[in-house]
Amino acid sequence: MAETQSKQQQSNQRLQGLVFGIAFGFLLQKGGVAQYDILLGSLLLEDFTVFKVMLSAILVGMTGIFTMHHFGWVKLHPKPTQLGANIIGGLVFGVGFALSGYCPGTGAAAVGQGNYDALFAMFGLVAGSYLYAEVSGFMSRTVGTWGDWGKLMISDIVPAPRPVVIASVAALIGVVLVLLDRM
Amino acid sequence: MQRSWLRFWSVTAALAAAIPAAASGVELEVVPLRGEPAWSPYLVGAAIGVLSMLTFYFSDKPIGVSTAYARVAGMLGKLLAPRHTESLEYFKETRPVVEWEVMVLAGVLVGAFFAASGGGQLTGEWLPPLWEVRFGADSHWLRIATAFGGGALMAFGARLAGGCTSGHGISGTLQLSVGSWVAVACFFLGGMAVAMPLFR
Numbered sequence: 247m248a249e250t251q252s253k254q255q256q257s258n259q260r261l262q263g264l265v266f267g268i269a270f271g272f273l274l275q276k277g278g279v280a281q282y283d284i285l286l287g288s289l290l291l292e293d294f295t296v297f298k299v300m301l302s303a304i305l306v307g308m309t310g311i312f313t314m315h316h317f318g319w320v321k322l323h324p325k326p327t328q329l330g331a332n333i334i335g336g337l338v339f340g341v342g343f344a345l346s347g348y349c350p351g352t353g354a355a356a357v358g359q360g361n362y363d364a365l366f367a368m369f370g371l372v373a374g375s376y377l378y379a380e381v382s383g384f385m386s387r388t389v390g391t392w393g394d395w396g397k398l399m400i401s402d403i404v405p406a407p408r409p410v411v412i413a414s415v416a417a418l419i420g421v422v423l424v425l426l427d428r429m
Numbered sequence: 430m431q432r433s434w435l436r437f438w439s440v441t442a443a444l445a446a447a448i449p450a451a452a453s454g455v456e457l458e459v460v461p462l463r464g465e466p467a468w469s470p471y472l473v474g475a476a477i478g479v480l481s482m483l484t485f486y487f488s489d490k491p492i493g494v495s496t497a498y499a500r501v502a503g504m505l506g507k508l509l510a511p512r513h514t515e516s517l518e519y520f521k522e523t524r525p526v527v528e529w530e531v532m533v534l535a536g537v538l539v540g541a542f543f544a545a546s547g548g549g550q551l552t553g554e555w556l557p558p559l560w561e562v563r564f565g566a567d568s569h570w571l572r573i574a575t576a577f578g579g580g581a582l583m584a585f586g587a588r589l590a591g592g593c594t595s596g597h598g599i600s601g602t603l604q605l606s607v608g609s610w611v612a613v614a615c616f617f618l619g620g621m622a623v624a625m626p627l628f629r
Contacts, residue, residue, distance in 0.1 A: 267536015340619020
């Protein structure tokens with residue numbers, strides 16, 4: 247698709263990325279989730295800021311994007327479900343997350359806020375990406391085929407209309423947020 | 430094209446004005462303590478949700494960050510070992526070019542700098558407080574090695590899983606992708622399994 251875009255469209259797209267990135271980084275810093283102590287605090291179950299930020303984002307984003315999709319204003323981009331890769335990759339990611347203390351987005355935000363150690367997490371992220379590219383063919387032929395269910399959505403496996411599923415997930419997130427707020 | 434740009438910038442300007450205004454209403458603290466988040470997590474989360482709506486509407490893209498590192502890795506690889514890098518299957522699908530997501534990554538750095546310098550929260554430190562208490566004030570090399578190694582594992586895991594805390598954790602989950610909810614649960618389970626023995 248990138249090849250069919252004109253030069254003008256490509257540079258517009260890049261400029262939009264920069265603007266959205268600045269807003270995202272600004273919010274991550276203001277939310278405190280660019281701090282090692284707060285990120286580790288979530289893994290030690292001592293600080294729930296990360297969960298509050300993520301769940302609020304999911305609640306608002308889910309409601310908003312599905313509403314816009316209903317009116318035909320946006321296209322959905324659901325992630326493919328590859329159970330084996332999601333689980334193994336997810337656990338490896340978690341181990342790296344605990345060791346570095348940052349995730350890919352919050353690590354960049356941490357560098358912007360002045361945490362020099364996060365710069366090395368960013369270098370590691372580049373190195374690890376290349377390492378994966380080295381074995382990408384092997385990985386997609388093996389792990390990638392385990393439990394490959396395609397672009398499966400919760401609303402595809404729950405026998406209820408999509409709006410009901412969305413409202414239920416939203417209510418569930420609301421309950422969890424209220425409980426987290428009391429802890 | 431022109432009209433959509435006008436719309437894009439007017440929405441951007443309105444949000445730039447509205448979010449800090451809303452935040453000042455929510456938070457009474459004038460100078461936030463260093464270490465304490467400046468804004469309410471619910472407000473920040475809700476704003477990230479709105480930001481997701483905007484990226485879908487204007488850029489036709491979900492927010493994600495980790496693929497940008499892979500593209501940067503591919504660009505560096507093309508400089509150092511062009512033929513080998515071109516031969517790798519991954520870079521045939523994910524071209525090593527500066528596109529939307531790489532610009533998002535660059536923007537995150539800049540945006541966090543604005544937020545921290547504006548709010549008096551620039552840290553300028555090598556060792557995070559929690560780390561220093563646990564591993565000592567002279568543990569710089571251990572910190573660098575752990576950050577680098579952890580970053581590498583994280584990238585490998587994110588590429589295998591198909592996304593990170595942004596791509597799966599926010600954008601995938603909010604679209605109700607089953608794999609994203611599984612992946613994000615594993616992010617935190619794997620993280621807890623290492624963080625708890627390390628710090629408790």
